[in-house]
Amino acid sequence: xxxxxxxxxxxxxxxxxxxxxxxxxxxxxxxxxxxxxxxxxxxxxxxxxxxxxxxxxxxxxxxxxxxxxxxxxxxxxxxxxxxxxxxxxxxxxxxxxxxxxxxxxxxxxxxxxxxxxxxxxxxxxxxxxxxxxxxxxxxxxxxxxxxxxxxxxxxxxxxxxxxxxxxxxxxxxxxxxxxxxxxxxxxxxxxxxxxxxxxxxxxxxxxxxxxxxxxxxxxxxxxxxxxxxxxxxxxxxxxxxxxxxxxxxxxxxxxxxxxxxxxxxxxxxxxxxxxxxxxxxxxxxxxxxxxxxxxxxxxxxxxxxxxxxxxxxxxx
Amino acid sequence: xxxxxxxxxxxxxxxxxxxxxxxxxxxxxxxxxxxxxxxxxxxxxxxxxxxxxxxxxxxxxxxxxxxxxxxxxxxxxxxxxxxxxxxxxxxxxxxxxxxxxxxxxxxxxxxxxxxxxxxxxxxxxxxxxxxxxxxxxxxxxxxxxxxxxxxxxxxxxxxxxxxxxxxxxxxxxxxxxxxxxxxxxxxxxxxxxxxxxxxxxxxxxxxxxxxxxxxxxxxxxxxxxxxxxxxxxxxxxxxxxxxxxxxxxxxxxxxxxxxxxxxxxxxxxxxxxxxxxxxxxxxxxxxxxxxxxxxxxxxxxxxxxxxxxxxxxxxx
Numbered sequence: 001x002x003x004x005x006x007x008x009x010x011x012x013x014x015x016x017x018x019x020x021x022x023x024x025x026x027x028x029x030x031x032x033x034x035x036x037x038x039x040x041x042x043x044x045x046x047x048x049x050x051x052x053x054x055x056x057x058x059x060x061x062x063x064x065x066x067x068x069x070x071x072x073x074x075x076x077x078x079x080x081x082x083x084x085x086x087x088x089x090x091x092x093x094x095x096x097x098x099x100x101x102x103x104x105x106x107x108x109x110x111x112x113x114x115x116x117x118x119x120x121x122x123x124x125x126x127x128x129x130x131x132x133x134x135x136x137x138x139x140x141x142x143x144x145x146x147x148x149x150x151x152x153x154x155x156x157x158x159x160x161x162x163x164x165x166x167x168x169x170x171x172x173x174x175x176x177x178x179x180x181x182x183x184x185x186x187x188x189x190x191x192x193x194x195x196x197x198x199x200x201x202x203x204x205x206x207x208x209x210x211x212x213x214x215x216x217x218x219x220x221x222x223x224x225x226x227x228x229x230x231x232x233x234x235x236x237x238x239x240x241x242x243x244x245x246x247x248x249x250x251x252x253x254x255x256x257x258x259x260x261x262x263x264x265x266x267x268x269x270x271x272x273x274x275x276x277x278x279x280x281x282x283x284x285x286x287x288x289x290x291x292x293x294x295x296x297x298x299x300x301x302x303x304x305x306x307x308x309x310x311x312x313x314x315x316x
Numbered sequence: 317x318x319x320x321x322x323x324x325x326x327x328x329x330x331x332x333x334x335x336x337x338x339x340x341x342x343x344x345x346x347x348x349x350x351x352x353x354x355x356x357x358x359x360x361x362x363x364x365x366x367x368x369x370x371x372x373x374x375x376x377x378x379x380x381x382x383x384x385x386x387x388x389x390x391x392x393x394x395x396x397x398x399x400x401x402x403x404x405x406x407x408x409x410x411x412x413x414x415x416x417x418x419x420x421x422x423x424x425x426x427x428x429x430x431x432x433x434x435x436x437x438x439x440x441x442x443x444x445x446x447x448x449x450x451x452x453x454x455x456x457x458x459x460x461x462x463x464x465x466x467x468x469x470x471x472x473x474x475x476x477x478x479x480x481x482x483x484x485x486x487x488x489x490x491x492x493x494x495x496x497x498x499x500x501x502x503x504x505x506x507x508x509x510x511x512x513x514x515x516x517x518x519x520x521x522x523x524x525x526x527x528x529x530x531x532x533x534x535x536x537x538x539x540x541x542x543x544x545x546x547x548x549x550x551x552x553x554x555x556x557x558x559x560x561x562x563x564x565x566x567x568x569x570x571x572x573x574x575x576x577x578x579x580x581x582x583x584x585x586x587x588x589x590x591x592x593x594x595x596x597x598x599x600x601x602x603x604x605x606x607x608x609x610x611x612x613x614x615x616x617x618x619x620x621x622x623x624x625x626x627x628x629x630x631x632x
Contacts, residue, residue, distance in 0.1 A: 082603045129469045152572020153445045154607045159569040164562045174602050246480045253475040256468020287398045291470045
């Protein structure tokens with residue numbers, strides 16, 4: 001069996017997984033992120049031990065432990081280099097767990113982990129080169145090259161959300177202006193709609209759906225308004241699709257994957273969204289003489305975190 | 317021995333290369349590009365046969381033939397998919413040569429070929445993951461992943477010059493607006509300087525150096541003017557460096573190579589140029605907690621074409 005952990009700023013999800021990719025048992029605990037990292041890691045240890053006990057097995061049945069977390073990971077040294085949501089800098093997460101359990105521990109970025117799960121059991125199964133994009137509050141990505149996770153020479157690659165593709169009216173958290181995620185994440189859509197509502201005093205069904213409160217505006221409301229033909233809703237979705245298409249055409253022109261899979265909250269807009277995206281990307285291909293990567297919805301949803309993490313060991 | 321061919325719109329350079337990467341003999345003939353492709357390929361055959369004769373050897377001494385050309389290549393089927401400079405579409409270049417010489421023939425994009433040469437014998441030697449950018453009339457690129465050429469699932473990858481990074485005042489040949497090469501190639505610099513000279517009637521040392529004729533403006537003149545403190549020269553170089561930095565930071569955030577090597581005509585601006593580029597890229601890194609790819613000048617110059625092509629066979 002394998003242990004897979006999806007470590008987030010709000011919850012820690014952990015599960016025991018068999019070699020066929022079935023989650024046998026899982027649990028979720030609160031991260032309580034404001035604490036010292038040692039306490040958080042201690043809770044993860046207890047969580048694993050409880051899962052093993054509840055399933056009637058022991059640590060001897062475990063081959064390896066894999067963890068996905070939002071940020072940059074030095075998987076070779078077992079360190080979390082940088083993780084904004086957890087306020088972690090150079091935390092020896094892997095080192096501590098490895099010492100405790102005496103089992104190999106693997107770390108990777110959470111979007112990369114989900115991309116690996118999709119490539120083993122989901123939307124990009126049997127495909128050598130693929131890119132997974134998760135679009136939610138930010139944009140995460142996982143790159144698979146030759147069936148293996150690719151994250152570069154200094155653990156800094158696969159940050160497609162921080163590809164600069166234009167000029168925006170606000171700066172990205174990373175300090176640069178124009179990052180893909182500032183145009184195409186749920187946060188970006190909300191910021192743009194509110195900016196237009198406030199600055200240009202536009203009347204829009206978005207505000208009605210949000211019961212008149214700007215703080216209630218979310219991506220679902222914007223998509224719903226767009227589907228009903230609301231002008232600002234349509235404009236906000238069009239803008240998001242336009243920039244996401246630029247991001248995807250850039251990915252095609254650089255990595256030329258066989259499939260680009262899209263997950264995360266925004267992907268819940270489903271076929272309506274994928275159809276528009278494909279049409280827009282199709283206009284920008286370099287030459288009609290060849291096939292380009294297909295754009296599809298991711299298949300595994302939230303389970304991808306535990307699943308992909310569990311299989312990090314067999315992907316080294 | 318190996319045969320390496322650098323097929324361009326103006327000349328065809330071919331050479332015999334030994335296993336240590338020494339060019340034993342080489343020649344250059346005019347492409348005479350307006351002819352039927354069959355005649356051009358016939359000339360390539362004669363060129364190879366003459367090289368073999370002049371070197372006192374025969375086709376039996378040859379292991380394989382490799383060709384780099386500007387465009388997209390289907391190396392699996394031996395076709396040039398698309399090559400603007402040669403006006404070629406789906407030309408069976410590899411098929412014809414393979415039939416004629418009864419030896420394996422390998423095709424790749426010319427910038428990819430040069431990137432391979434740099435990774436075997438030049439600036440990115442011994443490095444697993446690297447990116448080569450050649451900046452001249454356009455921008456070509458070669459991606460090396462795990463010591464091997466990476467060009468994607470449909471032969472369409474490694475076109476970093478067509479990464480969209482902003483809005484420009486003119487469209488790219490590929491049909492899109494905002495491609496990296498429309499901001500940072502020699503052509504882009506010339507277009508921008510002329511645009512400002514014409515539109516804004518700016519007085520500039522650039523025009524003096526060009527003897528008052530816009531058609532004489534070139535990248536060297538612009539760099540020379542900038543070095544002397546000319547305002548438009550400086551502005552044009554700054555703009556080029558700014559957008560090239562965006563291109564490079566995007567490459568770092570996606571591929572995170574160990575080294576980014578820069579070749580082509582514009583790289584002749586040398587250390588002056590690389591120093592400014594490094595300073596600008598350095599400002600945009602995601603986190604100070606890790607090392608990022610180093611930016612260096614390519615080392616092999618024009619020989620990279622023949623050399624890299626010759627070694628395509630051993631890179632499959």
